[in-house]
Amino acid sequence: MxxxxxxxxTKTDSGSPSVVSHLAEAxxxxxxxxxxxxxxxxxxxxxxxxxxxxxIISPAPERTIGHFPRQELSADSILELAKMRLLQHTSQGTGDSNSGYPFSYEPDLSSENNKDVELTSYLLNAAEKFTNQQFDCAERLLRRCILLSSNADSPVERVVKFFAEALRERVDIERGKIDLHKNIFHLxxxxxxxxxxxxxxxxxxxxxxxxxxxxxxxxxxxxxxxxxxxxxxxxxxxxxxxxxxxxxxxxxxxxxxxxxxxxxxxxxxxxxxxxxxxxxxxxxxxxxxxxxxxxxxxxxxxxxxxxxxxxxxxxxxxxxxxxxxxxxxxxxxxxxxxxxxxxxxxxxxxxxxxASTNTSIFMDRYHGALSFTIATLDCLDTCLKGDTIYRKIIEDVFFRAMIRNIITAEDEERIYRHxxxxxxxxxxxxxxxxxxxxxxxxxxxxxxxxxxxxxxxxxxxxxxxxxxxxxxxxxxxxxxxxxxx
Missing domain, CATH: 3.40.50.150 (Vaccinia Virus protein VP39)
Known part of the structure; x- marks a missing residue:
């Protein structure tokens, strides 16, 4: 141009951009x-x-707000724990290639944390199966991720759902079920x-x-x-x-x-x-x-x-x-x-x-995008507690588009790079x-x-x-x- x-x-626009969202009231x-x-x-x-x-005169120290002797795992800690479990089972050669590795709950974690670790483990395992062209196994794991994260209660669940949906679309593309089409997104x-x-x-x-x-x-x-x-x-x-x-x-x-x-x-x-x-x-x-x-x-x-x-x-x-x-x-x-x-x-x-998403190696950018997204959505969940509608807009409109592009697109059509x-x-x-x-x-x-x-x-x-x-x-x-x- x-x-x-x-x-x-002052000037009027000839038309408004088309943006998919069910949160128009906000x-x-x-x-x-x-x-x-x-x-x-x-x-x-x-x-x-x-x-x-x-x-230099520093302000007087104030009492730390919200500090407790014991807290739940943060989202990035959950991701690291899931990675460690996957690495452990891979090195031991355990697990069924058709269903992923068996998941064991940690007694020291809350039920919500255990569920988050389980879902993240399935998601990481599905990505491994995808790169090995084990598409049937990957698809089963992804269906499990989407089903168990349907309520999207925690930021980890929401991230898992976004990534699972995008990766399942990439599986369909590799199988020739759908054509990769460019999704124009005017930021x-x-x-x-x-x-x-x-x-x-x-x-x-x-x-x-x-x-x-x-x-x-x-x-x-x-x-x-x-x-x-x-x-x-x-x-x-x-x-x-x-x-x-x-x-x-x-x-x-x-x-x-x-x-x-x-x-x-x-x-x-x-x-x-x-x-x-x-x-x-x-x-x-x-x-x-x-x-x-x-x-x-x-x-x-x-x-x-x-x-x-x-x-x-x-x-x-x-x-x-x-x-x-x-x-x-x-x-x-x-x-x-x-x-x-x-x-x-x-x-x-x-x-x-x-963030590390500017690479042609699929697993490298997959892990880079996952680390960045899971930490950011955890931050959104903490800082936008009173603005649920706004949080959903940010996640559904911006992060969903970014994740889909990083996972499904290649070469110059992969525009979301950091x-x-x-x-x-x-x-x-x-x-x-x-x-x-x-x-x-x-x-x-x-x-x-x-x-x-x-x-x-x-x-x-x-x-x-x-x-x-x-x-x-x-x-x-x-x-x-x-x-x-």
Whole structure:
């Protein structure tokens, strides 16, 4: 699609995207509100000011909420236990190849945990049978998984059901019963169709808030004193993260900002314009001089002359969950990174999911997707307890599509790919990337966000070095890994 550049104006869409969901009642619009990080940080404002003056004063320790001497197994622990059992039985050569290995219940586990371990064991065994082309045995195990997880009471059961349904479809494809057809899924449109659910996800899960806040704080550290700031956002989605930036600029003492400009890049202008109206309204409430532009284009069709740059403005680039969609086309991804570098930004921030699904080896990506999904749905179950409808939307609309694509598709039709941080570091190194540290203030405030929410008491942040782009300018990307509950 050719690039188009213009200011966001009200425009009607010619049609709404078709998204399969039985939860349409949750799609009613709710008032748009910014994320609450600064509300949390206000609680510790005095500590932050002292920290910035060089005196680190940690908040007084608080009693851990929800800590008990004995707890049920987490979802990822259940997965690891199931893997160990499968490995043990495989090495011992036990079990009937037609029915999988016999399952024995652990007396120290609850009945729910035992059921989860049993289902996960069947699912892992079915994948092994599939790779050995034992399709009959795999299908029997998958039918058992689907039947026993029909109520989907626990996050493990829901994951098992999603994977079992997708793997059974892959078995049918291998047998020639069905043709593999490309399922077009427009992520950008879907994000807007389920705006309330996305907001609930962003505001109640630790990883979106902490990574967004840390990333935006890194942008502030790089451009916060500039008089004219130009932010280029690839995949802006709801744009809520820029409310953090606006609050940070508005809270600066003696702020001399003359203009904050955001250029949003995406494929659907009406969606970009909707985000622009929200951000413009919020900027007005913060009394900030603000300009919003759009570039409507696929990433492979981007041209620098589609952007409006002024010689006296400082440019920052934000890529939030954008690069993964290009992993199926490595050359296109490298061209995109080169394009970003050619914009000559002083700061580049990249936010990506870390998971191992970008491999042609079926079992490797199967295990990588299973580990990522089972941990994430466990986190959704913990943090979205009061928003069951929103949780179901996230799982049924996004995760079901992702799992199906990872398991049933191959080559370029397998578009859902995620990589580990080591991959990104090697790729960035090709573009002359050097390591830079996150600011102590940014990390300290990120820890305060975790501390400020009792529901995140089992969340751990792993801090990684920043990566600088180029030598002549101090450009950075943020790597801040989160371990969810």
């Amino acid at each position: 050719a690039s188009q550049c213009g200011e966001a104006k 799609k009613n619009q709710v008032p748009w509100t910014p994320q609450p990080p600064f509300q949390i940080l206000n609680k510790y404002a005095s500590h932050i000011k002292r920290f910035r003056r060089g005196k 950008e449109d879907t994000l807007f169709d389920y705006h309330p659910a996305i907001l609930a996800l962003e505001q109640k899960l630790p990883s979106p808030q902490i990574t967004q806040f840390t990333a935006i704080q890194a942008v502030l550290d790089g451009v916060g004193t500039a008089r004219k700031i130009h932010l280029v956002d690839f995949g802006i989605k709801t744009g809520v993260h820029w409310s953090i930036m606006m609050q940070g600029l508005a809270n600066q003492e003696n702020c001399q900002l003359e203009l904050l400009k955001i250029t949003a890049v995406g494929t659907t202008k009406v969606r970009l314009d909707e985000t622009g109206r929200r951000l413009s309204s919020f900027a007005e409430s913060m009394n900030l001089p603000f300009l919003y532009k759009t570039v409507v284009s696929e990433t492979k069709g981007l041209k620098k002359d589609s952007f409006e740059f002024d010689h006296d403005e400082v440019v920052a680039v934000y890529s939030g969950l954008c690069l993964w969609s290009q992993l199926a086309w490595p050359n296109q991804l490298k061209q995109f990174l080169q394009f970003i570098k050619n914009l000559n930004p002083c700061v580049i921030v990249v936010n990506e999911i870390e 990589a580990k941080i080591s991959f990104w570091r090697e790729l960035f190194a090709e573009f002359n990337i050097v390591g830079v540290e996150l600011s102590d203030s940014s990390l300290y405030q990120a820890r305060l966000l975790i501390k400020g929410n009792a529901a995140w008491n089992s969340c751990t942040g792993h801090e990684w070095k920043l990566h600088g782009y180029g030598v002549e300018r101090n450009s950075i990307t943020v790597d801040f890994c989160m371990e969810d509950p």
